[in-house]
Amino acid sequence: MTAPVPKLEKSEEDWREELTPEQFQVLRKSGTERPFTGPYWDTFEHGRYDCLGCGQPLFLSDTKFDAGCGWPSFFKAVTPDAITEIEDRTHGMLRTEIRCSRCDGHLGHVFPDGPPPTGLRYCLNGTAMSFTPLD
Template sequence: MNDLPAPEPRINKSDDEWKRELSPAEFQVLRRAGTERPFTGEYWDTRTEGVYACRACGAELFTSREKFDAHCGWPAFFAPLAEGSVRYLRDESMGMVRIEVRCTACDSHLGHLFEGEGYATPTDQRFCINSLSLTLRPAADDDGASAH
């Protein structure tokens, strides 16, 4: 992936504003590029159908249709919901080169993208995303009412 210039985030808030809106753990992951421990997050093994939105700003990022069990301890997706919903940055922390994934709308850290791992998915990509970065909006229930 190339580091392409991304549009400026539509949502710009100060750290103090984010701290008022997010829990300390959410702030650490979303605004400080932290990582939750594997197999502890809310969505790593969830099979509920729906849309996964950015927990910081509500932008829709992934859907359950692209979610798969990568046995890695974090929610894994083989593609974002739409082109341009996430942006990619070169991450050279931790003594390796990785691709950081951020929300395009508010520039919050979501996780990392790994490629070429051999998963039987259409893209051979694994978007390894922190549960703390997401909010699951379940699909409409049986009576047709939205579960948002």
């Protein structure tokens, strides 16, 4: 069993100072970027996707796939404890929201319509992530 991820807590004022208005809206207010407009939806370089709010590693490029939805999509998180899943009943739907387990930043949602081997589609806001190329 792995140790719990240490939490990063900041005030709303600190987050507003560190993030652009769009990043703040997505990460701290559970916003969603429009499809095909955010970063990384069409990036397929070898690398790692990290939480923009705290730098925690979230997903690797070898788990990324083109879901055709206009958002970066992955079938597996880098580790199970990198994300937290929360029931989301907003907008008249029942979905599973995913958040960064370290800073509680909103990342997107997970759906059961992804490819093997997991059958999951982690549908992320590119605005919520940074990308680090890896050799």
